[in-house]
Amino acid sequence: MKNHWKNASIPAIDKKVGRDAQTYIHSLTKPVGSLGRLEDLAVSLASMTKERFPTVFPPGVLIFAADHGIVSEGVSAYPQEVTGQMVRNFLNGGAAINVFSKQIGAKLNIVDIGIAAEINSQTLISRKVRYGTANFLLGDAMIREEAEQAIDAGYQTANEMINNGIKCLIPGEMGIGNTTASSAVVAAVSGEEVDTLVGTGTGIEKEKLQIKKDVIEKALALRKPNGDDPVDVLSKVGGLEIAGMAGAMLAASSRSIPILVDGFIASTAALIAKMICSASADYMILGHRSAEPGHMKVIKLLGKEPILDLGMRLGEGSGAAIAFPVLQSASLMINEMATFEAAQISAKKQEGETRLVYK
Numbered sequence: 001m002k003n004h005w006k007n008a009s010i011p012a013i014d015k016k017v018g019r020d021a022q023t024y025i026h027s028l029t030k031p032v033g034s035l036g037r038l039e040d041l042a043v044s045l046a047s048m049t050k051e052r053f054p055t056v057f058p059p060g061v062l063i064f065a066a067d068h069g070i071v072s073e074g075v076s077a078y079p080q081e082v083t084g085q086m087v088r089n090f091l092n093g094g095a096a097i098n099v100f101s102k103q104i105g106a107k108l109n110i111v112d113i114g115i116a117a118e119i120n121s122q123t124l125i126s127r128k129v130r131y132g133t134a135n136f137l138l139g140d141a142m143i144r145e146e147a148e149q150a151i152d153a154g155y156q157t158a159n160e161m162i163n164n165g166i167k168c169l170i171p172g173e174m175g176i177g178n179t180t181a182s183s184a185v186v187a188a189v190s191g192e193e194v195d196t197l198v199g200t201g202t203g204i205e206k207e208k209l210q211i212k213k214d215v216i217e218k219a220l221a222l223r224k225p226n227g228d229d230p231v232d233v234l235s236k237v238g239g240l241e242i243a244g245m246a247g248a249m250l251a252a253s254s255r256s257i258p259i260l261v262d263g264f265i266a267s268t269a270a271l272i273a274k275m276i277c278s279a280s281a282d283y284m285i286l287g288h289r290s291a292e293p294g295h296m297k298v299i300k301l302l303g304k305e306p307i308l309d310l311g312m313r314l315g316e317g318s319g320a321a322i323a324f325p326v327l328q329s330a331s332l333m334i335n336e337m338a339t340f341e342a343a344q345i346s347a348k349k350q351e352g353e354t355r356l357v358y359k
């Protein structure tokens with residue numbers, strides 16, 4: 001098995017292009033700094049793409065779907081079959097991410113990286129590593145080679161979308177039980193108390209929440225993942241879609257393509273990608289803050305401020321897709337606004353005044 005991602009090299013972001021973009025933004029027809037974080041986003045996009053006039057269109061939404069053996073411990077509000085059923089919904093165009101992908105003009109690809117069922121479809125990309133992970137309370141979720149293979153599937157499928165012209169990657173996921181796997185992964189790599197990380201996921205009741213916390217604590221004690229080894233953590237308590245998204249992020253960063261990161265599960269994958277190669281994080285922009293409590297911790301570890309905070313907790317890449325128009329505004333601003341010089345507007349502020357003065 002070839003692991004393409006192991007040979008990847010991630011170029012440094014170009015801070016000089018970022019500084020040039022910042023200077024140029026100051027010459028646009030608006031009071032200095034008045035577009036707030038939109039200006040910072042434009043500078044980040046310039047440094048990532050190495051283009052003074054960065055483009056993020058078209059975006060590509062790449063969804064990884066997989067199942068989780070841990071679901072048999074009663075940690076989700078929904079049965080395992082919903083993963084495959086929702087994938088059919090994606091293929092039929094009826095899910096939230098279909099609607100939002102269409103709204104933002106995104107290309108949308110769905111990858112079966114480990115659904116515990118057979119789905120026959122021409123449009124589903126089949127990169128099944130195994131039929132769901134094993135119940136990680138009873139044994140490792142998967143073997144190390146499978147985690148590596150899943151990272152590679154993500155790396156390759158993202159590279160294909162980039163070859164086909166996407167300018168911004170939105171990795172998404174579908175996997176009943178994956179908030180349990182993500183909480184376990186974050187606890188393992190951060191050393192944070194499980195109690196502070198675990199949330200209700202798809203909407204479990206109080207009693208189930210306690211079971212979920214106990215299951216994760218017991219599993220971490222039994223599996224003993226090495227928090228310094230991201231592939232070990234993935235294989236012991238992780239998930240195939242988390243590995244796939246991490247691989248996709250490694251691919252995008254190696255190609256200087258900005259990554260718009262979704263909620264708790266996608267951010268957990270971002271953390272894994274960052275552990276594999278820290279330079280990958282320089283290409284990540286957080287789309288939104290999920291309602292899942294563990295996301296707060298992951299956001300802190302990634303050291304970035306999410307664009308939106310809408311109380312969303314759907315997954316599928318949906319929060320990032322919703323944030324995409326903001327990123328697009330940043331790109332269009334620097335690409336299309338007139339400079340003071342071109343519009344013949346005096347750029348000089350009068351003492352105590354911020355109004356523009358027309359010549």
Ligand SMILES: O=C(O)c1ccc[n+]([C@@H]2O[C@H](COP(=O)([O-])O)[C@@H](O)[C@H]2O)c1
Pocket residue numbers: 075076077078173174175176177178179180200201202203204262263264265266290291292295312313314315316
């Ligand atoms: O992205 C998030 O922040 C998020 C938070 C809670 C739930 N989800 C979605 O819900 C599923 C996992 O929830 P659960 O309760 O089955 O672990 C999975 O398909 C995710 O896409 C996603």
Ligand SMILES: Cc1cc2nc[nH]c2cc1C
Pocket residue numbers: 078082086173174175202314315316
């Ligand atoms: C219906 C449904 C849709 C989802 N999309 C992402 N995770 C999900 C979980 C459920 C249960």
